[in-house]
Amino acid sequence: MIEPVTFGDDGVALLDQRQLPHQETWIELDSPEAVATAIRDMVVRGAPAIGVAAGFGMALAARAARGLDEQAFRDRLDAAAETLAAARPTAVNLAWAVERVRDTVRRTLEDGATVAEAAERAEREAVAIKEEDIAANRAMGRHGSMLVPDGARVLTHCNAGALATGGYGTALGVVRAAVEEGKKVTVLADETRPYLQGARLTAWELQKDGIPVTVIADSMAGSLLARGEVDLVVVGADRIARNGDVANKIGTYPLAVMARRHGVPFYVAAPLSTFDPACASGDLIPIEERPSEEVTHLGGMRLVPEGVTARHPAFDVTPAAFVTAIVTEAGIVRAPFPSGIARLLGLEAETAEPIPPDASTDLSADEDENGAEGADTAAVLAAAGDDGEESPPPADGADPGEEELFS
Amino acid sequence: MIEPVTFGDDGVALLDQRQLPHQETWIELDSPEAVATAIRDMVVRGAPAIGVAAGFGMALAARAARGLDEQAFRDRLDAAAETLAAARPTAVNLAWAVERVRDTVRRTLEDGATVAEAAERAEREAVAIKEEDIAANRAMGRHGSMLVPDGARVLTHCNAGALATGGYGTALGVVRAAVEEGKKVTVLADETRPYLQGARLTAWELQKDGIPVTVIADSMAGSLLARGEVDLVVVGADRIARNGDVANKIGTYPLAVMARRHGVPFYVAAPLSTFDPACASGDLIPIEERPSEEVTHLGGMRLVPEGVTARHPAFDVTPAAFVTAIVTEAGIVRAPFPSGIARLLGLEAETAEPIPPDASTDLSADEDENGAEGADTAAVLAAAGDDGEESPPPADGADPGEEELFS
Numbered sequence: 086m087i088e089p090v091t092f093g094d095d096g097v098a099l100l101d102q103r104q105l106p107h108q109e110t111w112i113e114l115d116s117p118e119a120v121a122t123a124i125r126d127m128v129v130r131g132a133p134a135i136g137v138a139a140g141f142g143m144a145l146a147a148r149a150a151r152g153l154d155e156q157a158f159r160d161r162l163d164a165a166a167e168t169l170a171a172a173r174p175t176a177v178n179l180a181w182a183v184e185r186v187r188d189t190v191r192r193t194l195e196d197g198a199t200v201a202e203a204a205e206r207a208e209r210e211a212v213a214i215k216e217e218d219i220a221a222n223r224a225m226g227r228h229g230s231m232l233v234p235d236g237a238r239v240l241t242h243c244n245a246g247a248l249a250t251g252g253y254g255t256a257l258g259v260v261r262a263a264v265e266e267g268k269k270v271t272v273l274a275d276e277t278r279p280y281l282q283g284a285r286l287t288a289w290e291l292q293k294d295g296i297p298v299t300v301i302a303d304s305m306a307g308s309l310l311a312r313g314e315v316d317l318v319v320v321g322a323d324r325i326a327r328n329g330d331v332a333n334k335i336g337t338y339p340l341a342v343m344a345r346r347h348g349v350p351f352y353v354a355a356p357l358s359t360f361d362p363a364c365a366s367g368d369l370i371p372i373e374e375r376p377s378e379e380v381t382h383l384g385g386m387r388l389v390p391e392g393v394t395a396r397h398p399a400f401d402v403t404p405a406a407f408v409t410a411i412v413t414e415a416g417i418v419r420a421p422f423p424s425g426i427a428r429l430l431g432l433e434a435e436t437a438e439p440i441p442p443d444a445s446t447d448l449s450a451d452e453d454e455n456g457a458e459g460a461d462t463a464a465v466l467a468a469a470g471d472d473g474e475e476s477p478p479p480a481d482g483a484d485p486g487e488e489e490l491f492s
Numbered sequence: 493m494i495e496p497v498t499f500g501d502d503g504v505a506l507l508d509q510r511q512l513p514h515q516e517t518w519i520e521l522d523s524p525e526a527v528a529t530a531i532r533d534m535v536v537r538g539a540p541a542i543g544v545a546a547g548f549g550m551a552l553a554a555r556a557a558r559g560l561d562e563q564a565f566r567d568r569l570d571a572a573a574e575t576l577a578a579a580r581p582t583a584v585n586l587a588w589a590v591e592r593v594r595d596t597v598r599r600t601l602e603d604g605a606t607v608a609e610a611a612e613r614a615e616r617e618a619v620a621i622k623e624e625d626i627a628a629n630r631a632m633g634r635h636g637s638m639l640v641p642d643g644a645r646v647l648t649h650c651n652a653g654a655l656a657t658g659g660y661g662t663a664l665g666v667v668r669a670a671v672e673e674g675k676k677v678t679v680l681a682d683e684t685r686p687y688l689q690g691a692r693l694t695a696w697e698l699q700k701d702g703i704p705v706t707v708i709a710d711s712m713a714g715s716l717l718a719r720g721e722v723d724l725v726v727v728g729a730d731r732i733a734r735n736g737d738v739a740n741k742i743g744t745y746p747l748a749v750m751a752r753r754h755g756v757p758f759y760v761a762a763p764l765s766t767f768d769p770a771c772a773s774g775d776l777i778p779i780e781e782r783p784s785e786e787v788t789h790l791g792g793m794r795l796v797p798e799g800v801t802a803r804h805p806a807f808d809v810t811p812a813a814f815v816t817a818i819v820t821e822a823g824i825v826r827a828p829f830p831s832g833i834a835r836l837l838g839l840e841a842e843t844a845e846p847i848p849p850d851a852s853t854d855l856s857a858d859e860d861e862n863g864a865e866g867a868d869t870a871a872v873l874a875a876a877g878d879d880g881e882e883s884p885p886p887a888d889g890a891d892p893g894e895e896e897l898f899s
Contacts, residue, residue, distance in 0.1 A: 392699065
């Protein structure tokens with residue numbers, strides 16, 4: 086299995102994803118600052134993989150500070166946490182993993198352990214983050230594969246594969262699990278400008294696994310959906326709000342709108358660590374604006390005239406109304422998302438506060454106000470109860486998403 | 493003014509658009525076969541510019557055959573017409589221009605002219621096609637600029653500019669006319685994968701004219717529309733069916749859907765030669781599939797792993813229901829499009845046959861059955877009567893396009 090982030094006595098090693106598919110180069114890092122820089126420069130990318138790398142960054146900080154006194158040790162970890170968390174703003178797994186290691190260290194010290202013991206505990210916690218991520222992806226695959234019919238033509242965006250995670254993948258984990266069950270699956274991969282994660286990474290890792298993959302330009306997806314050439318869409322996520330709004334790689338939102346228009350189910354596969362319980366809705370998710378040069382240049386080649394610049398919002402937000410279901414390691418969530426997500430995260434029902442009516446998913450929010458009262462209407466389905474046959478959303482006025490769609 | 497196709501004693505000269513924005517290289521061609529090859533290889537592209545080049549290709553054939561007897565002369569022209577018309581299938585201007593020159597020759601000979609006179613007439617007709625195209629673009633600009641408010645942020649796709657036409661441009665002609673009237677206009681240009689006509693050509697020609705332009709990846713348009721950063725969309729067209737369905741560069745269709753979702757007007761600017769009176773609806777328009785390598789490689793650089801291929805549909809069809817208005821040299825057409833287009837093309841009302849109910853624009857078609865009866869309801873608006881303030885389409889159930897949108 087491809088594992089893009091490893092940790093050992095020599096430090097953290099990252100498969101340099103900027104060099105794929107042409108070269109498999111590993112970069113060795115020995116400090117949290119170096120890990121943060123590698124995350125910012127997209128040596129490693131993909132929300133769960135960024136989380137794994139950041140966890141190891143904290144472990145490196147703990148290892149380097151193991152000879153200090155307790156206050157200095159804590160200060161070093163706090164500084165590392167700040168540096169790592171600032172590397173990229175959109176993926177919530179980054180902050181989640183950093184906090185998890187820092188919290189473990191804090192509790193270990195409070196329990197009376199030595200600094201050296203706490204440092205060792207930090208390393209074990211970081212390793213656990215990676216191992217749990219891989220296990221979560223396998224569980225996600227088992228649940229999600231039931232949504233994938235035999236012979237399915239699956240469209241995906243960006244790379245939500247082994248390269249984006251500890252290993253196995255989220256969206257591509259669902260594809261892998263279906264293939265492991267003996268289903269024939271073919272994948273259409275959006276090339277995913279400007280970084281071409283689909284053309285470079287998704288194509289690379291699926292080809293390695295012998296899963297048929299064809300690349301398309303991002304702008305071709307709508308037309309292939311219109312022609313009936315896609316059976317389902319599955320993507321990953323960088324952050325999911327409490328109401329089910331999904332921040333993911335730029336281009337995900339129009340893809341979801343086009344899938345809905347053509348009655349094709351649109352699935353999001355993401356571990357629980359991608360949900361942000363502090364975030365009520367998608368409009369509160371910070372959207373990273375990356376450098377213009379990443380759009381205007383490719384492989385050192387200038388694509389636009391001298392003096393012309395580009396915009397580069399790196400993510401967009403897909404309103405929950407366009408999401409058919411979210412696949413997690415704990416099962417599959419469907420609308421109404423707020424109550425389902427609250428149950429999944431073990432939040433009190435009150436925590437899933439009603440969304441104001443002008444929010445982008447007001448209909449789901451309305452349903453949640455009811456759903457939060459009656460647990461019977463909650464949306465966490467046992468994956469075993471799912472028959473894998475998705476009905477497209479109704480096209481008439483009864484579709485709860487429709488009115489919202491053109492507001 | 494940039495004129496990408498010129499004609500003189502030495503033959504046809506084409507500005508090699510594959511080399512832009514880095515180099516301005518002109519290619520000289522002295523036979524219709526060479527012109528057809530240049531069209532297929534995209535030295536020249538853009539439906540009206542292809543038409544202009546093809547007309548000159550016919551003129552070259554006539555010039556070379558001017559010493560032959562009448563039957564041999566006609567045979568040469570027929571052979572040239574066949575070669576040129578086969579170069580690219582989607583743009584209707586190509587066949588239109590070829591037929592126009594051939595028809596002129598036929599009528600000239602029938603009127604008793606000599607072969608030499610007919611050959612000279614062919615050249616004059618080809619020159620007229622180009623001059624009329626530029627004049628049509630200027631007229632289109634005058635009409636269309638009334639749809640562009642001062643300060644407008646205009647989003648466009650591909651290149652529908654001077655480089656796509658005899659000169660001045662269709663969609664960018666509308667922008668140029670608004671700027672000439674003293675309005676401040678800024679342009680967001682979709683880069684338009686795989687050929688990057690937006691990043692390379694639209695950016696190049698707008699920068700030359702001092703019109704502010706920013707490039708975005710195609711996948712960013714939906715998110716910028718959602719954020720309210722676009723006031724209107726204007727694109728060109730490769731073929732427009734009698735019912736108003738628009739074939740244009742791949743990616744146009746999802747752009748139109750996203751514009752509708754966010755209440756942003758979506759305009760098409762195209763000369764009458766882009767309308768195909770023989771084509772009842774968009775599903776009858778042939779969609780060119782181009783080589784995989786144009787997606788998998790860029791500037792000689794392989795983007796995908798060895799052994800992975802790509803799909804490359806070069807165009808898509810935007811149903812008329814998503815088009816706010818079509819700007820032509822004869823004025824602006826709005827829904828119901830079938831009756832408006834029939835009037836514009838001087839077709840009998842009966843020719844605009846009712847579209848079968850399963851066609852993609854059944855609502856427009858229904859309205860047309862009424863509209864064809866009462867000329868008062870026809871949709872050709874004098875551009876002077878337009879106030880330039882577009883109301884977004886209504887978001888409630890009264891929107892005639894809405895039911896169709898999610899069928």
